[in-house]
Amino acid sequence: MPRRNWAGNVRYAAREFHRPASIDDLRRLVAGSTRLRAVGTGHSFNRLGDTDGDLVSLAGLPPTIDLDRERGQVTVAGALRYGDVARHLHTQGYALANLASLPHISVAGAVATATHGSGQAHGNLATSVAALEIVTADGDLLHVDRDDDTFAGIVVGLGALGVVTRLTLDVVPTYDLRQYVRLDLAPEALDEALGSAYSVSVFTDWRTPRLREVWRKQSTDQPPPEADWLGTTAADEPRHPVLGMPAENCSPQLGVAGPWHERLPHFKLGFTPSSGDELQSEYHVPRASVAGVLAALAEVAHLIAPVLQVCELRTVAADELWLSPNCRRDSLAVHFTWVDDADAVLPVLAEVEERLAPFAPRPHWGKVFVTDPGALAARYPRYADFTVLLTDLDPKGKFRTNLLNHYFPA
Numbered sequence: 001m002p003r004r005n006w007a008g009n010v011r012y013a014a015r016e017f018h019r020p021a022s023i024d025d026l027r028r029l030v031a032g033s034t035r036l037r038a039v040g041t042g043h044s045f046n047r048l049g050d051t052d053g054d055l056v057s058l059a060g061l062p063p064t065i066d067l068d069r070e071r072g073q074v075t076v077a078g079a080l081r082y083g084d085v086a087r088h089l090h091t092q093g094y095a096l097a098n099l100a101s102l103p104h105i106s107v108a109g110a111v112a113t114a115t116h117g118s119g120q121a122h123g124n125l126a127t128s129v130a131a132l133e134i135v136t137a138d139g140d141l142l143h144v145d146r147d148d149d150t151f152a153g154i155v156v157g158l159g160a161l162g163v164v165t166r167l168t169l170d171v172v173p174t175y176d177l178r179q180y181v182r183l184d185l186a187p188e189a190l191d192e193a194l195g196s197a198y199s200v201s202v203f204t205d206w207r208t209p210r211l212r213e214v215w216r217k218q219s220t221d222q223p224p225p226e227a228d229w230l231g232t233t234a235a236d237e238p239r240h241p242v243l244g245m246p247a248e249n250c251s252p253q254l255g256v257a258g259p260w261h262e263r264l265p266h267f268k269l270g271f272t273p274s275s276g277d278e279l280q281s282e283y284h285v286p287r288a289s290v291a292g293v294l295a296a297l298a299e300v301a302h303l304i305a306p307v308l309q310v311c312e313l314r315t316v317a318a319d320e321l322w323l324s325p326n327c328r329r330d331s332l333a334v335h336f337t338w339v340d341d342a343d344a345v346l347p348v349l350a351e352v353e354e355r356l357a358p359f360a361p362r363p364h365w366g367k368v369f370v371t372d373p374g375a376l377a378a379r380y381p382r383y384a385d386f387t388v389l390l391t392d393l394d395p396k397g398k399f400r401t402n403l404l405n406h407y408f409p410a
Ligand SMILES: Cc1cc2nc3c(=O)[nH]c(=O)nc-3n(C[C@H](O)[C@H](O)[C@H](O)COP(=O)(O)OP(=O)(O)OC[C@H]3O[C@@H](n4cnc5c(N)ncnc54)[C@H](O)[C@@H]3O)c2cc1C
Pocket: 006, 007, 037, 038, 039, 040, 041, 042, 043, 044, 045, 048, 049, 050, 058, 078, 079, 100, 101, 102, 105, 106, 107, 108, 109, 110, 111, 112, 113, 114, 115, 116, 117, 158, 159, 160, 162, 163, 164, 165, 273, 364, 366, 367
């Protein structure tokens, strides 16, 4: 089991690492531990999931995938990667409504931080969760579903409420998409571009006012973008979001039709998307604030550009999940892949957060952010309810970490 996260910027401080082979073993481990956290595939960039106690991976539990065609749902083991679930579903004629930019992340870990893809009609990945099973602090196995009052608080649980063993996800009939990459978008056209297809990502590097690439993942029924679509030009060869990186790692482009799980992520399951020499941050702001957010960031573009690999702009539909950054807010997600140099990045991050403050930005829980806890709490309508839930489910603070204590003081 790795002792560091994927990016290598967090070395887990756990005194012991565990890989139970059964749910009963896991329950005994949780009941007997004084301090414990679950780890997924380690794709988070901060210490949210770190502990000085026991760190437990569920990768040794049976990799179950149970499809219920009648209900239109699939129940999966939490440690499975989205890419593996997706492949299986596709062979059975089913699909998920959306996926994140890479298929390598675990389902339980992604849902715990409200990981998202893009598409203004689609919620983040946690919104597909219809039920879940969680081992709580005393080792009990709790089943919750959409009929339970606290369900909307438990789903995006930050790993702070227990260890999620299985999740039931909504599925839809499988579908195909085509991916087109368009170049050189004017900022004034961003709003329209983001709403133009099933899932749209816009990449830029803040070195010029124009936005470098639009990745349009569209239904096969939708006609291809016209030659002069929104003043852009068509990319004539496959692209990687980061200039100079090999496009062979990326999902197929140039309008070739293919299944949803090979078009929605930017990266292929069989490849590592990059070396991990990066840090990431992301902020969700109201969808309607696109123009204001671009203008605010343009003022600090000269600070951002030198420490940036790429910036990605996406959309996420509103939901009711208490700690979802999209809670009751259609969102624009502003993502930064930084260079791997925290000393250089953190001061810029503080500037970015200050510029975005008028838009009440909600940071991605699994990425790097420096937001003041009071400010963050004020940006979530159900923050106080989550704090109560934390105390109810984990009265002795077994799943607490330094980062959690900072943002949710007991
Ligand atoms: C290259 C790259 C691309 C990314 N792309 C996207 C993207 O497109 N969209 C996006 O929103 N995010 C993206 N992320 C961020 C990533 O999706 C989140 O950080 C996600 O939480 C990582 O999942 P994980 O399985 O690696 O979890 P980990 O990083 O291992 O853990 C994350 C949190 O989940 C908890 N957790 C893990 N497993 C369990 C469990 N079984 N029960 C309870 N809690 C658990 C942990 O305790 C921790 O708090 C990306 C990250 C990388 C490195």
